[in-house]
Amino acid sequence: MWPGLRRAYQWVERTANILRNASGLDSAGVRRRLAAMLAALVRWTRRRYRGVLRQALAHFLLETRRYWKGLFHCYDAPDLPRTDNPLEHLFGTCRYHERRSSGRVRGSAGLVVRGAVRLPAITSAQLLPEIDGPHLAPEDINDWRQLRTQLEQRRVPRVMGRRFRADPNGYLQDIEDGLRRYLPA
Template sequence: MKQLLQKGLLATKDLFAVVGPLFAWLLQGAEILSNQEQCKAGAIPHRFEEYVTQVRACAEQADTGRAALLHFLKVTQSYAPHLFFCYQIADLPKTNNDLEQAFGKVRSAERRATGRRGAIPGLVVRGSVRVTTALATRLHLFSGEELVPNDLTRWRQLRSEVSSRQEARCKQLRFRKDPHAYLVALEQRLSKMSLRF
């Protein structure tokens, strides 16, 4: 086994010479984003921008690994505007894995409560409200006074958005059950509207 491992390491020695420095760049970026030094939220984007500038300069000068660095810069540029919300909002998960675990907990709690095994339609229609509520109640037990909406206009707007999604979902269900009848009803409504004008 030891000989096999040594043979593999010798065969890939040249590849590691290229990958090693690239991996070092990647670790440096991860270190900035992990914020182990507990920097203020405003300092992290600035530090990360300096890091990206250094990587860009290295990519322009590099012969080997240039394509990988350019790809890294392209992907980083597309994610950059959304990388720093987790430092501005307390308790917001920092990685997709953390977010997926949070959403998974909500999904499993919904499944336990409803007894359904598949996707829960209510999460699709009312997800912006139900998921937020489920995640918030894990962090804090709300009193009745705290649940009273502060901004009635925003609350009514949110209720309207949820109701419109519910209505669209009902229409989809009606169409799937009987497409012909649904289209006939639409044609009748359209003909009545055209008669008015």
């Protein structure tokens, strides 16, 4: 199988080279080149291989077709990155530090609830390690208060769910008692 695997890997490398777009083509040009190369791959696979290698190349073609619609936008927009790898790295770093600081295997739900604050804080700490107290003060106190209100609104449902799971009967009794205060006697 080794010669077939080596040849299949060459097809993957050719795909990567076309998508790297060293020649600076627009999206239509890259689309045409990739479509021609994939058509040649289909013809080559049908003639030469059966079994596992053919299944692997068929899967490669299936995934390429699945991403085809959104694959070429980055070639027409100069500031749009070709991949989101740096963004994925940033999120992975945040999850890593969250797990390390909490001692948990999984990231905490607090990262989801307070992500609007934690993600910029982690990012700025990585990019600008010399940030100190005066730089952390909010510029506009009203914006800060609004952000705190939004974060609290996201936190409340989680707290209520935790209270319900801890003591369902007590939770429901508190709701009934609260309703009785508003109902006429």
